[in-house]
Each structure stands twice: as structure tokens, then as C-alpha cells.
Amino acid sequence: MPATKRTRHLLNSTFRVALLSVGCFFVLLPVIWMALTSLKSADEVFKTPPVWLFSPQWGNYAEVMRLVPFQRFILNTATIVGLTVLGTLLSCSFAAYGFARLRAPGKKFWFTLLMATLMLPSTVTLVPTYIMFNKLGWLNTFAPLVVPAFFGSAFFIFLFRQFYLSIPREVEEAARIDGASYLRIWWSMFVPLSFPVIATVTVFTFVGAYNDFFGPVIYLTDESKQTIAVALSYFSGSPRIGPQMHLMMAATTIAALPSIVVFLLAQRYFVRGIVLSGVNK
Structure with missing residues (x-):
């Protein structure tokens, strides 16, 4: 019985952490998009579909x-x-x-x-x-x-x-x-x-x-x-x-x-x- 309770508690904790992680990701998505866009070139910003893999342009900050x-x-x-x-x-x-x-x-x-x-x-x-x-x-x-x-x-x-x-x-x-x-x-x-x-x-x-x-x-x-x-x-x-x-x-x-x-x-x-x-x- 104690093992069953521990398993149930572990599953509940895992579910809560997963749910909060998904919610946190959607809340931080605009911030992540902002940071990624700041490292793109001018042409890559408006490409459709969005470019997720690109060469970071760290010079944007210097510019x-x-x-x-x-x-x-x-x-x-x-x-x-x-x-x-x-x-x-x-x-x-x-x-x-x-x-x-x-x-x-x-x-x-x-x-x-x-x-x-x-x-x-x-x-x-x-x-x-x-x-x-x-x-x-x-x-x-x-x-x-x-x-x-x-x-x-x-x-x-x-x-x-x-x-x-x-x-x-x-x-x-x-x-x-x-x-x-x-x-x-x-x-x-x-x-x-x-x-x-x-x-x-x-x-x-x-x-x-x-x-x-x-x-x-x-x-x-x-x-x-x-x-x-x-x-x-x-x-x-x-x-x-x-x-x-x-x-x-x-x-x-x-x-x-x-x-x-x-x-x-x-x-x-x-x-x-x-x-x-x-x-x-």
C-alpha cells in the first residue's frame, strides 16, 4: 500500500510539473521569439515559415x-x-x-x-x-x-x-x-x-x-x-x-x-x- 501511494504521488507530481512546464513555455514564448529574432538577419525575420535554425548575428547588438x-x-x-x-x-x-x-x-x-x-x-x-x-x-x-x-x-x-x-x-x-x-x-x-x-x-x-x-x-x-x-x-x-x-x-x-x-x-x-x-x- 505505501508503494502504491508513493507511485501515485510521483505520477501526480510529474503531471503537475509537466503541466506547469508547458504553461511556462507558452508564457515565455514571446520572450524566446524576441531573443531569437534579435539574432536573425533582416531577410530571415519575415520568412514564412519561420526560420528556427540560423547563424546567429551577434553584430545586431553592436549595430x-x-x-x-x-x-x-x-x-x-x-x-x-x-x-x-x-x-x-x-x-x-x-x-x-x-x-x-x-x-x-x-x-x-x-x-x-x-x-x-x-x-x-x-x-x-x-x-x-x-x-x-x-x-x-x-x-x-x-x-x-x-x-x-x-x-x-x-x-x-x-x-x-x-x-x-x-x-x-x-x-x-x-x-x-x-x-x-x-x-x-x-x-x-x-x-x-x-x-x-x-x-x-x-x-x-x-x-x-x-x-x-x-x-x-x-x-x-x-x-x-x-x-x-x-x-x-x-x-x-x-x-x-x-x-x-x-x-x-x-x-x-x-x-x-x-x-x-x-x-x-x-x-x-x-x-x-x-x-x-x-x-x-
């Missing part, structure tokens, strides 16, 4: 670097993404601490109003925001893409607040007895304890800022200040380069690597932060 100032785009993107992540973490965690721990008249009303802004599409505020940045003289600078992050985001404030509610009040009360101020408690106690939610917000913010195409196109006019997301469009039909599918796939492969690496590094904390941020009211 991408030659046709566009990709190093400059990477530096611009890193600057924008780094400042956006920093501003989002500081502003959202600080505001969330106030909503979670401090007492103030009308706090629930203001938090409800903050959550209501999630229903407001960003396109509704696009024109007045553009006019405001134009009046400030911020067009063709990184400021419109970076400065708003230092004023918080409703969704991320919600995540931080939910996580802070799970921290025992005894920890905060002990710090208050020792004479710590609210600012010191937030910075020295709550921020170090909230690493899972910090990882979650970092991943969301990184992917959002890294893949942002609309913002750089609207606010940046100089090519030397553009980002990677805009650079990818150069290979889909710009007058200077023309449609180059194999080169666009090579550029897309390069552009996708940072997001994949960031998610893999923060995956464990990312999932934990999502779970812990939703268990409190």
Missing part, C-alpha cells in the same frame, strides 16, 4: 549601439528611474506613517479623498499639468518626470499604510518613552522594518518609470535627453533608421534585461510585501 546613442539613453533612464524610486519611497512611506499612526481631525476623510484619486485617469490632468510645467520652465528637463514622485502616490501610500498597521504599537510606544520624535520613529524604526513593502514599491515604480513612453515624448524634445523606451521606437520606422525589426528586437532585449533582473532580485520580498500589505484594515 544598435552604433545607430543610436544607447549609452546616453541608458544614463538618462537610470537618472530618471533612480530619482523617481527615491522620491516615491520617501514621500509615500512618510505620508503613510502619518495616516497609519498619527492622530489628526479628519484623517479618515483625507485618506478616503486620497484613495478617490485612483479613479482619476492621468489623461484628465495632462493638459493642466503640461501648462503648469511650461509656466515653471521645466519643459525639456527631467523635472516633470522626477519631481511629482516626491509628492507621493495614492496606491503606494495605501500599501505602506497597510503594512505599518501590522507593526505592533508597543514598538512605537517604547520609542516614545525613550524620547524619540515621530520623525525619528519613522526613519529609525518603521523604514527598516518595512523592507518587504519597500521592495514591492521599488519594483512597481521601477517598471513604471523605466517603461514610461508617454512622459518623455511629451516633456523632452532633445534627442540627447530621451530614454530607452523612446529609443525603441526609432527602429520601428523613424526617418533616420527606418523599420528594422531585427534591430528593434535586439534593442528590446537589451532594454528588458534591467526589469527582469530587478524583479528576480526582489521577487521574494515583492510577494511578501503584497501579502502583508493587504491583511490590515
Whole structure:
């Protein structure tokens, strides 16, 4: 009987692994196709039926670097993404601490109003925001893409607040007895304890800022200040380069690597932060 159970368990495990492997293959198929297309020649990309066995054209990646100032785009993107992540973490965690721990008249009303802004599409505020940045003289600078992050985001404030509610009040009360101020408690106690939610917000913010195409196109006019997301469009039909599918796939492969690496590094904390941020009211 035990042997029969072990055999049944082995068959069930094998079936689940096989099923998950097939599902994983279909999920990763677009990524595999992208990587393979990036190594094809221009003629092999559009052949029917598709070419699966070919001589890899590793020079496509060097050609991408030659046709566009990709190093400059990477530096611009890193600057924008780094400042956006920093501003989002500081502003959202600080505001969330106030909503979670401090007492103030009308706090629930203001938090409800903050959550209501999630229903407001960003396109509704696009024109007045553009006019405001134009009046400030911020067009063709990184400021419109970076400065708003230092004023918080409703969704991320919600995540931080939910996580802070799970921290025992005894920890905060002990710090208050020792004479710590609210600012010191937030910075020295709550921020170090909230690493899972910090990882979650970092991943969301990184992917959002890294893949942002609309913002750089609207606010940046100089090519030397553009980002990677805009650079990818150069290979889909710009007058200077023309449609180059194999080169666009090579550029897309390069552009996708940072997001994949960031998610893999923060995956464990990312999932934990999502779970812990939703268990409190």
C-alpha cells in the first residue's frame, strides 16, 4: 500500500510539473521569439515559415549601439528611474506613517479623498499639468518626470499604510518613552522594518518609470535627453533608421534585461510585501 501511494504521488507530481512546464513555455514564448529574432538577419525575420535554425548575428547588438546613442539613453533612464524610486519611497512611506499612526481631525476623510484619486485617469490632468510645467520652465528637463514622485502616490501610500498597521504599537510606544520624535520613529524604526513593502514599491515604480513612453515624448524634445523606451521606437520606422525589426528586437532585449533582473532580485520580498500589505484594515 505505501508503494502504491508513493507511485501515485510521483505520477501526480510529474503531471503537475509537466503541466506547469508547458504553461511556462507558452508564457515565455514571446520572450524566446524576441531573443531569437534579435539574432536573425533582416531577410530571415519575415520568412514564412519561420526560420528556427540560423547563424546567429551577434553584430545586431553592436549595430544598435552604433545607430543610436544607447549609452546616453541608458544614463538618462537610470537618472530618471533612480530619482523617481527615491522620491516615491520617501514621500509615500512618510505620508503613510502619518495616516497609519498619527492622530489628526479628519484623517479618515483625507485618506478616503486620497484613495478617490485612483479613479482619476492621468489623461484628465495632462493638459493642466503640461501648462503648469511650461509656466515653471521645466519643459525639456527631467523635472516633470522626477519631481511629482516626491509628492507621493495614492496606491503606494495605501500599501505602506497597510503594512505599518501590522507593526505592533508597543514598538512605537517604547520609542516614545525613550524620547524619540515621530520623525525619528519613522526613519529609525518603521523604514527598516518595512523592507518587504519597500521592495514591492521599488519594483512597481521601477517598471513604471523605466517603461514610461508617454512622459518623455511629451516633456523632452532633445534627442540627447530621451530614454530607452523612446529609443525603441526609432527602429520601428523613424526617418533616420527606418523599420528594422531585427534591430528593434535586439534593442528590446537589451532594454528588458534591467526589469527582469530587478524583479528576480526582489521577487521574494515583492510577494511578501503584497501579502502583508493587504491583511490590515
